[in-house]
Amino acid sequence: MPDVRVHNLAISLDGFATGEPQTAETPFGHAGERLHEWMFGTRFWHEMAGEPGGSEGADHAFAARHGQGFGAEIMGANKFGPPGWQDDPEWTGWWGANPPFHSPTYVLTHRPRPSIPMEGGTTFHFLDAAPAEALAQAREAAGGLDVRIGGGPTVVRDFVAAGLVDHLHLVQVPIVLGRGVSIWDGLEGLEETYDIEATTTASGVTHLTFTKRR
């Protein structure tokens, strides 16, 4: 069976994957871009931006896994848009005409709307569904490839807590945010079902990988 994977979810030392408040101008709240600076130097990021260059080291190797082997994505309402996007019938996400998902992409929301086909293979579908039900639909659409849980942290936590995630990749950034949305709430004892590895890289971040035991 194909895997369910999470990649490049950045957290602070104290476990916050986003700061607060989250608005259209500050999607990560007081965290700003500090959780993601480690990625900006990688070739993965340069390629997404259509630019040459970028580093080819460990950060790139981890980051690039985000684009490898996926046939569908599931994301939460808070990733798709700023608070209140459900009231804007024209909102089609943060990513412009050609979003970087290139596959069926399921947005979990209590206020579903008709599907939106975009350029480049992305179609946004809107689901009011529990994790297992949403995953069944995404698996069906993924054509034998893996399904990515794209975040935000609340959705990742929900899928991990439901036992649905095979591989989880977190990137711990050396800042202390103090407040925001924690990745750890409700995940006590994660080490009992996952093998955990930590890898520090030259940029100063620590990559944490959680691989479910079979």
Place this chain on the structure above:
Amino acid sequence: MPDVRVHNLAISLDGFATGEPQTAETPFGHAGERLHEWMFGTRFWHEMAGEPGGSEGADHAFAARHGQGFGAEIMGANKFGPPGWQDDPEWTGWWGANPPFHSPTYVLTHRPRPSIPMEGGTTFHFLDAAPAEALAQAREAAGGLDVRIGGGPTVVRDFVAAGLVDHLHLVQVPIVLGRGVSIWDGLEGLEETYDIEATTTASGVTHLTFTKRR
């Protein structure tokens, strides 16, 4: 001026330096010994136990810093004994007749008692004092050597928040405890006054060092 240092304070991925509840039988609560297993294989630990052997790698190098260059220690009441030790006039700490501090050791408590001289150079003094005041006394007694803040996590947090700690060494262990005493509460923005380094070792832990900028 000599430094104020913290060494070998182990935390879970979600930042808890001890589990709960803390009792005489389970001083680290439901965390048990899991936060400290990384240390048991080191030569530092073997030497403290009076045993030969132990590993000489990065874990030892970090752990051994705990014993180098100190003239005094400050610890919290929760480190000195289990809840209620203040009601036991015979209690002299967890460590037997020859405690591993070998220097004047200040126990912060709201119920001070007369000083207790032990074997091996340790004398326990009991202080009802704020961090800066306790530190002034410990510096005086340290004879030009460094002062160690020995924990537990609440005391470390208090001294860091008061701007009194020059070097902080945490050891992040790959377990998720879910509850306990967090090291991070109240330390938002620590990266603004400290240089932070992360080092992963073969035992699977990540050493985090915080060095105050001068």
